[in-house]
Structure formats: C-alpha cells, structure tokens
Amino acid sequence: MYKYDAYDKTIVAERVAQFRDQTQRYLEGKLTDAEFLPLRLQNGLYIQRFAPMLRVAIPYGMVSAKQIRKLAEISRQFDKGYVHFSTRQNVQYNWPKLEKVPDILAELATVEMHAIQTSGNCIRNTTTDQFAGVAADELVDPRPYCEIIRQWSTFHPEFAYLPRKFKIAINGAKQDRAAVQVHDIGLHAQQNDQGELGFRVLVGGGLGRTPMIGTEICDFLPERHLLTYLEAILRVYNRYGRRDNKYKARIKILVKALGADAFRAKVEAEWQHLKDGPQTLTEAEVTRISQHFSSPDYADLPVENTQLQQDLQQDPNFRHWYERNVTAHKVPGYAIATLSLKATAQAPGDASDQQLEAAADLAEQFSFGEIRVSHQQNLVLADVQQDHLYTLWQEALRFGFATPNIGLLTDVICCPGGDFCALANAKSLPIAEAIQRRFDDLDYLHDIGDLDLNISGCMNACGHHHVGHIGILGVDKKGAEFYQVQLGGSAYNDASLGKILGPSFARDVMPDVITSIIDVYLAHRTSEELFIDTYRRIGIQPFKDRVYASNN
Amino acid sequence: MPVIIKNQKVISDTYTFYSSYTSGDVLAERSIIPIDDFLANPTQFEQHSGSLGVWLDSHHEPEVLSSYIHQLAVIAINFPSFTDGRGYSIARVLRERLGYQGELRAVGDILHDQLFYLKRCGFDAFKLHAEKDPEEALRGLNAFSISYQGASDHPQPLFRRRLH
Ligand code: HEM
Ligand code: SF4
Numbered sequence: 054m055y056k057y058d059a060y061d062k063t064i065v066a067e068r069v070a071q072f073r074d075q076t077q078r079y080l081e082g083k084l085t086d087a088e089f090l091p092l093r094l095q096n097g098l099y100i101q102r103f104a105p106m107l108r109v110a111i112p113y114g115m116v117s118a119k120q121i122r123k124l125a126e127i128s129r130q131f132d133k134g135y136v137h138f139s140t141r142q143n144v145q146y147n148w149p150k151l152e153k154v155p156d157i158l159a160e161l162a163t164v165e166m167h168a169i170q171t172s173g174n175c176i177r178n179t180t181t182d183q184f185a186g187v188a189a190d191e192l193v194d195p196r197p198y199c200e201i202i203r204q205w206s207t208f209h210p211e212f213a214y215l216p217r218k219f220k221i222a223i224n225g226a227k228q229d230r231a232a233v234q235v236h237d238i239g240l241h242a243q244q245n246d247q248g249e250l251g252f253r254v255l256v257g258g259g260l261g262r263t264p265m266i267g268t269e270i271c272d273f274l275p276e277r278h279l280l281t282y283l284e285a286i287l288r289v290y291n292r293y294g295r296r297d298n299k300y301k302a303r304i305k306i307l308v309k310a311l312g313a314d315a316f317r318a319k320v321e322a323e324w325q326h327l328k329d330g331p332q333t334l335t336e337a338e339v340t341r342i343s344q345h346f347s348s349p350d351y352a353d354l355p356v357e358n359t360q361l362q363q364d365l366q367q368d369p370n371f372r373h374w375y376e377r378n379v380t381a382h383k384v385p386g387y388a389i390a391t392l393s394l395k396a397t398a399q400a401p402g403d404a405s406d407q408q409l410e411a412a413a414d415l416a417e418q419f420s421f422g423e424i425r426v427s428h429q430q431n432l433v434l435a436d437v438q439q440d441h442l443y444t445l446w447q448e449a450l451r452f453g454f455a456t457p458n459i460g461l462l463t464d465v466i467c468c469p470g471g472d473f474c475a476l477a478n479a480k481s482l483p484i485a486e487a488i489q490r491r492f493d494d495l496d497y498l499h500d501i502g503d504l505d506l507n508i509s510g511c512m513n514a515c516g517h518h519h520v521g522h523i524g525i526l527g528v529d530k531k532g533a534e535f536y537q538v539q540l541g542g543s544a545y546n547d548a549s550l551g552k553i554l555g556p557s558f559a560r561d562v563m564p565d566v567i568t569s570i571i572d573v574y575l576a577h578r579t580s581e582e583l584f585i586d587t588y589r590r591i592g593i594q595p596f597k598d599r600v601y602a603s604n605n
Numbered sequence: 606m607p608v609i610i611k612n613q614k615v616i617s618d619t620y621t622f623y624s625s626y627t628s629g630d631v632l633a634e635r636s637i638i639p640i641d642d643f644l645a646n647p648t649q650f651e652q653h654s655g656s657l658g659v660w661l662d663s664h665h666e667p668e669v670l671s672s673y674i675h676q677l678a679v680i681a682i683n684f685p686s687f688t689d690g691r692g693y694s695i696a697r698v699l700r701e702r703l704g705y706q707g708e709l710r711a712v713g714d715i716l717h718d719q720l721f722y723l724k725r726c727g728f729d730a731f732k733l734h735a736e737k738d739p740e741e742a743l744r745g746l747n748a749f750s751i752s753y754q755g756a757s758d759h760p761q762p763l764f765r766r767r768l769h
Contacts, residue, residue, distance in 0.1 A: 204754070211697055214693065
C-alpha cells in the first residue's frame with residue numbers, strides 16, 4: 054500500500070491548515086455562501102438534508118487496518134457511530150458539524166487520509182478494480198498508475214475549476230471490474246505485442262442525466278506519456294467544455310458535440326505541445342511508486358488445500374458463502390474474500406463503528422492488515438490463506454458481514470436517496486430493503502445467480518441504475534415518490550445502458566415487480582444462462598408483458 | 606488609488622483599464638484595452654509611447670496574440686465568475702507555449718483562495734474586486750509549500766525534483 058513520505062505529509066497538513074482558515078473566515082462572514090461552496094466541496098463537504106455530509110477519500114479503494122480504526126473512532130467522536138462506503142470507493146459521514154470538520158481532517162491526517170477533491174468540479178478520486186494486484190485474471194497492476202494520477206491531480210492548479218466534476222477509472226484485468234466505460238476517462242492498462250506497458254484510453258463515458266458509454270480515442274498510449282496525455286484531454290475539456298448549463302457540462306457532452314474524431318484531433322494537437330515535456334513519466338518514478346505495491350510476504354502453499362475442501366464438504370452454509378464471496382487469487386493457496394455490507398435492513402454500504410473495528414482486526418489477522426473498498430460498496434480482504442477461510446467466515450458471521458450474496462440480487466448498489474440527499478426525488482434505501490426481504494431465501498437467490506440490482510433516488514445516478522442488469526430510478530410524479538425500472542444495463546466488458554421497461558410504479562409494488570421480472574427470467578433461461586444473457590436473447594417485451602399484466 | 610497584488614506585495618495600479626476602445630481615442634500613458642479592439646488594427650498602437658496591454662475574456666483564444674507577445678507589457682485575463690476556470694489554461698498557454706514574459710494579470714471575480722493556483726499557472730499580478738481585502742488575500746498566494754505537478758512557476762514535477 055502507498056505510504057506517505059515527508060512531501061505527502063506536508064501537503065496534507067497544509068491543506069488542513071488551509072481549510073481551517075477557510076472555515077473560520079466563512080463562520081466570521083468574510084466568505085459568502087457562494088464563495089465557500091467550491092472550497093468546501095473540493096474538501097468533500099456537502100450541505101445535505103439534515104446536516105453537512107463529509108466525503109473522505111480512499112484513494113482507489115485501498116485502506117489499512119489502522120486507517121479503518123481511525124474512521125471508526127471519528128464516527129464515534131464526531132458522528133453517529135457509522136459510515137457509508139460509496140460507489141466511488143470513498144467513505145462518507147452523514148452527520149458531522151461544519152465547525153468540527155477541520156478537526157476531523159486533522160484526525161484523518163494522522164493516518165495519512167484526507168478529503169481532498171472528493172467533490173467539486175475538479176479531478177476526483179481515481180477508482181480501480183477492488184482485486185487489483187491479486188486477481189487471477191490481471192494483466193497489469195493498475196494501482197501504481199492510480200497513485201501517479203492521484204499525485205498529479207492533487208491540487209492541480211489548472212484543473213480546479215473545470216466545467217464539471219471529472220472522474221478517472223483504471224482497470225488492468227481481463228474482466229473490467231472498475232466500470233471504466235462509464236467514466237469521464239477510462240483507462241485499460243495493458244501490454245502491447247512488444248511487451249511495452251500502456252493504456253487504451255476511453256473518454257466521455259458517464260451516468261447522470263445523459264448516460265453514455267465512453268469512446269476510444271487512443272488504442273495504445275505508452276506508459277511514459279500517461280500524464281501529458283491526460284493533461285491534454287483535461288486542457289481541451291477545460292477550455293471548450295460547456296459552462297452555460299451544468300447538465301451539459303460533462304466531458305461526454307463535448308465529445309458528443311464535436312464527434313470522437315474531432316475531439317481526438319483537438320487532444321492530439323494539444324498533446325503535441327506537451328508530449329515529451331517535463332511531466333513525461335520516468336522509469337525511476339514508475340519504479341519508485343510501484344515499490345509501494347509490491348506483493349506481501351506470501352507463504353509457500355499447495356494449490357489445493359485439503360483443510361478447505363473438508364470445511365466446504367462439512368458445512369453447507371460455509372459453502373454458500375465460499376461460492377459467492379470468495380474469488381480466485383493469483384497466488385497458490387490464497388483467496389480473496391469479500392465482506393458483504395449488504396445484510397438485509399442494513400443500508401447498502403453502511404458499516405457501524407464496531408464493524409469497522411472488526412474489519413480492521415480481521416484484516417490484521419488474515420490479510421496483511423489491508424482492506425479494499427469495492428465500487429459495489431463492499432469490503433475486501435485480498436490476501437487470505439485458503440485454510441483460514443473457515444475461521445474468517447465464522448468471525449465475519451459474528452459481525453454481520455458474512456451475507457453470502459456477492460454479485461447476487463440482494464448485493465444492491467444504492468445511493469443514500471431521499472433519506473439523506475437533498476436532490477432526491479424518492480427514497481432508495483427502503484426499496485433496497487423491501488427487495489432484500491422478498492428475496493431472503495438463499496437457495497432461491499443463489500439459483501437466480503449473478504444479477505446486479507442498482508438503485509438511484511434521482512437521475513443523477515449515484516447508484517449507477519443505468520448499468521444495473523436491473524436498474525431502479527426514483528422519480529417524482531406530482532409530488533409522490535415513484536420508481537422507474539430499467540433492464541439490460543451492464544458495467545462490465547460488455548457495458549450497456551438499461552432500457553426503460555415502461556411507466557413507473559408505486560413503492561409498495563416494487564418487490565412484486567422484481568419478482569415478476571425474475572419469474573420471466575427463470576421461465577425462459579436455458580441451463581447456466583445468466584439474467585443478462587437471457588434478457589439479451591429474448592428482449593424486453595416478455596418482461597414488459599408480464600410485469601404490466603400482473604402489477605397494474 | 607486602486608491597487609493590485611504584484612510580486613507578493615500590494616502596490617498601486619498604474620494602468621488605466623478600458624472596457625472598450627474606439628480607434629482614435631487618446632490612450633493614457635499606461636493602458637489596458639480589449640483584445641478585439643487591439644486586434645482590429647494592431648499597427649495603430651505601434652506609435653503609442655507608453656506601455657500597452659490587452660485584456661481578454663475567458664472565451665478568447667490566447668493563440669491569436671502569438672505575433673504580438675513581445676510588444677505587450679501586460680496581458681490581463683478576466684474571470685467573469687470565479688468558477689470559470691478557463692483563464693488558468695489561457696495563462697499556461699501564454700506563458701509556456703507562446704513564451705509571454707510580461708505582466709500576466711488576473712482581473713475580475715478572483716478570490717483569496719485561488720491565488721495560489723493562479724500564481725502556479727503563470728499569473729504574477731492580481732486585481733481583486735474593490736471590496737476584497739488585498740492584504741489578507743496575500744496569504745492565499747502561498748497556501749502550499751510543495752506541489753506534485755509541474756506548472757508555469759515550476760515546470761518540473763516533484764518526481765523530477767525530489768531528493769530521494
Ligand atoms: C448525498 C449527497 C450526494 C449528492 C448531493 C450527489 C450529487 C450528485 C450529482 C449532482 C451527480 C450528477 C453529476 C453529473 O452527472 O454531472 C452525481 C453523480 C454521481 N454520484 Fe453522487 N451525490 C451524492 C452522494 C453520492 C453517494 C453516496 C455516492 C456513492 C454511493 C455517489 C456516487 C455518484 C456517482 C458514482 C455518480 C455517477 C455518475 C457520473 O458521474 O457519471 N454520490 N452525484
Ligand atoms: S442519485 Fe440523486 S438521490 Fe441519490 S444520492 Fe445521487 S443525487 Fe442524491
């Protein structure tokens with residue numbers, strides 16, 4: 054994991070001092086609300102329905118046991134004893150006091166954490182594969198590049214007042230687990246035929262009001278050019294992105310207006326001035342950063358673990374969990390375990406202070422003291438010995454994060470919605486809960502298989518509803534909360550945007566609607582066919598017919 | 606007397622700022638005129654005995670000044686709103702691409718907390734709105750002692766400058 058040096062520490066400490074001063078000036082009336090707004094946003098501070106909300110950065114989802122303990126402590130001291138992990142691998146406090154935020158930042162700084170650029174119209178936290186560095190299907194470890202981009206983008210003087218927020222994601226495995234096609238910039242780290250490292254560059258993906266899949270503008274960008282090329286894209290966006298209408302201000306609108314070819318030409322022209330300039334990466338720098346992500350001290354273990362095989366045979370509950378929550382590791386004898394934050398009736402992505410402490414203990418006991426946050430809002434222990442899985446599972450059960458549902462219908466991605474968010478059209482958390490209750494039979498749930506259910510409380514799409522296999526969107530119908538259903542989205546290699554099923558539904562029928570959709574799938578699927586594949590084969594009509602016949 | 610921040614100090618502003626200029630008008634000794642009025646007939650200013658500058662808005666393309674860079678004593682960039690970040694890119698293009706070395710002045714809606722970024726992008730003079738306290742704003746110039754990325758002030762990024 055990346056460890057701060059004296060430079061990083063100084064920068065974060067100076068930020069705490071700066072924000073303390075800004076808060077002070079605001080409270081003294083020297084800064085207007087409008088002037089304070091971008092300052093606090095660039096520090097992750099929103100003013101929400103009930104209280105400010107503070108978003109703390111977890112760069113590319115990597116967090117240590119020590120940092121997790123600090124998050125727990127802060128939640129007790131300054132908040133209500135829980136936190137919310139977001140779809141951008143960050144963590145949020147829902148109830149801090151504005152005047153206490155500088156103190157919270159000072160606490161965070163003691164464990165090398167901050168809230169820099171977690172909001173506002175600037176370059177945000179770069180996100181990646183939660184299995185980076187350990188996945189069996191990995192081609193290139195994306196984390197060094199995430200860190201290189203983190204440093205380059207932190208307090209970038211030219212790009213702090215962009216037309217709109219800017220999100221970069223990197224994936225380095227065969228399977229895209231970072232949803233790179235729906236980011237402002239998506240990077241696929243890869244090697245070319247000569248064995249050189251580089252990136253396939255996509256631009257203009259995004260969700261929100263105008264969802265779009267990103268377009269490729271470069272099929273192989275050599276590693277050393279990463280920052281100069283990003284700088285060229287950002288400069289073109291900063292100069293030509295729309296500023297007259299915030300709903301048309303994302304880079305995707307510019308890419309669409311110009312067309313991919315014209316956009317690429319502008320970037321290339323800009324890049325000619327920057328290419329091979331001082332921001333060109335050096336081998337020494339890539340090596341220096343990569344050293345922070347070297348493999349931990351793995352034990353020499355057999356590929357097949359007899360202890361694990363026995364445990365799996367003896368305990369069907371453990372087997373359920375193993376099937377869903379454990380992923381193949383690149384090192385023999387190890388496994389990746391996901392701790393589910395999707396227990397029924399727990400807000401998706403929420404974790405109590407006790408759970409945080411427990412997760413920290415488990416990480417120290419079983420996984421070299423590190424944890425990852427996934428964009429599906431779960432926690433990951435990336436380096437667990439297979440013969441420890443059974444003990445880990447029992448411990449996870451005690452703390453309520455052993456729900457065996459990773460990748461299943463109840464592993465819902467969900468935004469805070471109307472319970473917390475001032476922009477919401479409708480509540481989202483109660484929908485998630487009602488559906489989780491409906492599908493609480495594990496055998497049934499496992500039989501349905503891989504299925505992403507994503508819920509957003511409004512068209513800003515913080516819950517990624519466009520790319521859920523089933524997406525739910527809260528809408529406002531004459532002041533009442535209604536829900537629109539979309540089918541067929543995907544955030545993976547086969548990325549696609551969902552199609553609207555038809556007129557929206559009242560809250561209380563939503564579990565029935567989802568049940569009808571699942572029934573159609575089960576009736577039509579061929580053996581082993583996943584929901585998304587059945588949907589793509591039979592189309593939306595059979596779902597429409599059934600849902601509107603039974604729920605009207 | 607109006608003031609500006611320049612070279613980390615508050616000093617009096619000796620330039621007259623024209624929001625528009627009509628050909629034939631007599632210019633003050635030290636003048637800053639709109640870019641469009643300048644470009645309409647650049648040769649007419651060759652006889653001007655004092656110092657001449659132009660100001661541009663955030664939608665202007667700095668590239669159009671490339672042939673006049675060395676005859677301008679001041680280039681001012683207007684920030685119509687402090688959230689409009691185009692001026693930061695314009696400044697870098699002027700300094701780093703077009704090689705402009707005269708005074709680069711940020712005018713309009715600029716705030717204390719932006720001075721550090723503005724300075725990094727190549728601005729060396731700042732004219733805040735009259736109701737803002739320039740002495741207090743001076744503190745904003747040096748909010749950070751270290752930066753990761755290169756920019757106009759220090760083209761080399763930290764990774765090329767670090768000692769270890
Ligand atoms: C409660 C306070 C929040 C507010 C006010 C808020 C506001 C917004 C807005 C306005 C957008 C649309 C931006 C655009 O398309 O230009 C957006 C997008 C997004 N938000 Fe939030 N959000 C909040 C919380 C969250 C949370 C908790 C998460 C994670 C669970 C999240 C993740 C996202 C993501 C992933 C997008 C993606 C769409 C995209 O950028 O293309 N947000 N948010
Ligand atoms: S999707 Fe809408 S309701 Fe949900 S958090 Fe984002 S802005 Fe709020």
